[in-house]
Amino acid sequence: MAMKAHAVNPSLQSACSSPLSVAGMRPRVLRPRNAALYLQVSKSTLDRLVAAGKLKPPFKNGTAMALFDVADLDRYLDEVMGAA
Numbered sequence: 001m002a003m004k005a006h007a008v009n010p011s012l013q014s015a016c017s018s019p020l021s022v023a024g025m026r027p028r029v030l031r032p033r034n035a036a037l038y039l040q041v042s043k044s045t046l047d048r049l050v051a052a053g054k055l056k057p058p059f060k061n062g063t064a065m066a067l068f069d070v071a072d073l074d075r076y077l078d079e080v081m082g083a084a
Contacts, residue, residue: 055076
């Protein structure tokens with residue numbers, strides 16, 4: 001199943017760029033602040049989406065850092081946009 005491409009907001013360049021990114025590739029996980037930018041919502045709205053069960057909660061890596069899976073964020077966008 002092919003992933004649908006989403007229009008990229010220029011402000012998302014910083015949300016999806018990291019020193020570990022390879023040119024042309026995006027990260028698989030994002031910190032909450034960057035996940036909110038990716039969805040083009042505020043951090044508090046991101047928290048409300050998680051609390052309402054509309055978005056999977058972030059997982060914790062070995063350092064207890066909260067990380068959102070970009071695939072989960074894309075699934076949420078597809079549902080909201082009616083592309084699912």
